[in-house]
Amino acid sequence: MRRGIPTWLKILMPIVGIGLPLLLWSFLSYNGLVKDIFLPTPDKVITTGLELFREDDLIKDILASTGRVLGGFIAAALVAIPIGLLMGTFHSMEGLFSPFVSAVRYMPVAAFVPLIIIWAGIEEPAKILIVFMGIVLYNITMIVDGVKAIPDEVLNAAYTLGANRWVLLSKVIFPAALPSIINTLRVNIAGAWNFLVLAELLAASEGLGFRILRSQRYLQTDRVLFCILIIGVIGLTTDYALKRLGMVLTPWAEQGERQS
Amino acid sequence: MVDLSPLPLQSNGSPSQQIVPKLSVHGLSKTFQYQSQPLTVLDNVDIELQANEFICLVGSSGCGKSTLLKIIAGLMSPSEGEVRVEGEAVEGPGSDRGMVFQSYSLFPWLTVAKNVEFGLKLQGMAKKERQERIAYYLDVVGLSRFANALPKQLSGGMKQRAAIARALANEPEVMLMDEPFGALDAQTKEQLQQFMQEIWERTHMTILMVTHDVEEAIFLSHRVYIMDAHPGRIRENLQIPLPEHRELEIKLTPEFLNLKRHITNQLGH
Numbered sequence: 001m002r003r004g005i006p007t008w009l010k011i012l013m014p015i016v017g018i019g020l021p022l023l024l025w026s027f028l029s030y031n032g033l034v035k036d037i038f039l040p041t042p043d044k045v046i047t048t049g050l051e052l053f054r055e056d057d058l059i060k061d062i063l064a065s066t067g068r069v070l071g072g073f074i075a076a077a078l079v080a081i082p083i084g085l086l087m088g089t090f091h092s093m094e095g096l097f098s099p100f101v102s103a104v105r106y107m108p109v110a111a112f113v114p115l116i117i118i119w120a121g122i123e124e125p126a127k128i129l130i131v132f133m134g135i136v137l138y139n140i141t142m143i144v145d146g147v148k149a150i151p152d153e154v155l156n157a158a159y160t161l162g163a164n165r166w167v168l169l170s171k172v173i174f175p176a177a178l179p180s181i182i183n184t185l186r187v188n189i190a191g192a193w194n195f196l197v198l199a200e201l202l203a204a205s206e207g208l209g210f211r212i213l214r215s216q217r218y219l220q221t222d223r224v225l226f227c228i229l230i231i232g233v234i235g236l237t238t239d240y241a242l243k244r245l246g247m248v249l250t251p252w253a254e255q256g257e258r259q260s
Numbered sequence: 261m262v263d264l265s266p267l268p269l270q271s272n273g274s275p276s277q278q279i280v281p282k283l284s285v286h287g288l289s290k291t292f293q294y295q296s297q298p299l300t301v302l303d304n305v306d307i308e309l310q311a312n313e314f315i316c317l318v319g320s321s322g323c324g325k326s327t328l329l330k331i332i333a334g335l336m337s338p339s340e341g342e343v344r345v346e347g348e349a350v351e352g353p354g355s356d357r358g359m360v361f362q363s364y365s366l367f368p369w370l371t372v373a374k375n376v377e378f379g380l381k382l383q384g385m386a387k388k389e390r391q392e393r394i395a396y397y398l399d400v401v402g403l404s405r406f407a408n409a410l411p412k413q414l415s416g417g418m419k420q421r422a423a424i425a426r427a428l429a430n431e432p433e434v435m436l437m438d439e440p441f442g443a444l445d446a447q448t449k450e451q452l453q454q455f456m457q458e459i460w461e462r463t464h465m466t467i468l469m470v471t472h473d474v475e476e477a478i479f480l481s482h483r484v485y486i487m488d489a490h491p492g493r494i495r496e497n498l499q500i501p502l503p504e505h506r507e508l509e510i511k512l513t514p515e516f517l518n519l520k521r522h523i524t525n526q527l528g529h
């Protein structure tokens with residue numbers, strides 16, 4: 001099941017995987033099987049998109065949205081990494097944080113939006129806070145699992161070589177958990193984009209999510225589709241960047257620890 | 261460096277004075293809570309290792325060998341009894357008791373040399389001295405060529421040799437080894453048994469090795485502790501009256517086979 005595949009198949013499969021939906025889209029739209037207002041043709045989406053760049057300053061929206069996502073994402077990483085490491089290492093810390101983390105994880109972030117407006121207003125901090133809240137608890141839970149997966153032998157070996165708790169945490173647990181931390185961040189940056197659209201429901205005047213919602217109001221399906229595609233492209237780029245980061249920072253990790 | 265010259269004489273060593281053992285375990289018991297029932301895994305265990313002794317502890321699987329080693333290493337606390345290193349009671353782990361585990365204990369993000377260096381850095385050793393020690397012990401275990409390799413690039417046997425080098429380099433008072441060859445194939449295992457004997461001949465390290473392989477225990481040790489299971493107790497403390505230097509062929513001699521039969525009988529009593 002997990003055997004490698006020949007190169008030609010490796011190249012062919014993604015082409016088929018992307019080509020087939022594209023073909024279906026073209027088939028349905030060019031033949032008029034689905035109305036333009038529901039599904040515009042691919043070339044119309046592209047032309048509209050280029051127009052958006054030229055005349056509507058789409059770059060500004062892309063930068064605004066990317067900034068919010070990165071802000072929330074980085075804040076969530078900075079909070080989750082130390083808490084996750086501590087919770088995974090010390091039972092006392094797990095006892096302290098885990099009731100809160102498990103309970104709040106089940107509360108939908110959307111339900112917090114009214115509260116966030118009261119606390120943080122409707123400007124940038126509120127939007128970043130929504131992205132942050134959307135992913136921080138998933139970060140923590142996944143990092144805790146990563147820490148717990150470190151073999152006991154590794155920790156015990158460090159102790160018998162003279163390590164104290166601080167050395168254990170900084171010199172053993174952190175590097176040992178790094179592949180799973182990077183992997184966690186990779187999975188959850190996709191989540192960050194989900195929460196961005198929610199955040200831009202709040203009185204935004206720019207941003208990709210904001211554009212999508214406004215275009216929907218005017219039934220500009222081509223614009224909606226183009227903005228979604230842009231998000232997809234940005235997502236793929238960040239995913240690739242984090243994957244590279246993983247290979248650069250943890251070249252020692254076994255294949256299985258680094259999901260593709 | 262390891263001192264290969266003869267041991268200095270005890271300066272105050274009058275014949276009547278008893279030599280303090282390198283490692284001693286007195287009245288050690290351990291009871292776990294298992295499904296809210298107390299489970300006594302170790303019952304009143306006494307062990308003594310003199311300096312430079314190579315001792316094996318054999319027992320069937322699940323009789324509490326790993327638990328005993330972990331308590332000696334300070335990774336787990338006993339329910340009763342105490343552990344002394346050179347007469348001093350120890351609590352908690354320390355670099356005076358090095359340990360080699362069955363597997364997975366190398367730090368995968370560090371090269372072989374950096375793995376060996378880990379404990380030396382914690383001792384606060386100067387860089388030059390660290391490098392000399394690393395070079396020396398990698399040579400002892402025959403891994404000099406792999407100093408800059410990552411653990412994932414090593415075979416199982418090489419990984420264990422690297423783990424042994426790492427523990428040796430710290431120059432602990434006692435080396436604890438928990439079935440270090442248990443996960444290896446038969447051939448690699450025999451190679452490493454010979455290798456372990458050479459290590460001992462070169463370093464005269466005080467070693468307590470746990471195994472469930474009776475042949476391995478007889479081949480390597482000067483003395484064997486035979487353990488009973490449920491609860492874990494020391495059943496017998498058996499001298500191995502074989503020459504100090506042994507080749508693998510010794511496993512076929514009548515003396516060796518007699519010892520093997522005796523221990524096997526004791527274990528399966």
Ligand SMILES: Nc1ncnc2c1ncn2[C@@H]1O[C@H](COP(=O)(O)OP(=O)(O)O)[C@@H](O)[C@H]1O
Nearest residue numbers: 292293294301320321322323324325326327328
């Ligand atoms: N943390 C623990 N809690 C409960 N029981 C344990 C624990 N650790 C070991 N045991 C039990 O103690 C017994 C001895 O285990 P162990 O020392 O690993 O044996 P050995 O190394 O000789 O195979 C086993 O029955 C095992 O299930």
Ligand SMILES: [Mg+2]
Nearest residue numbers: 325326327439
């Ligand atoms: Mg064991």
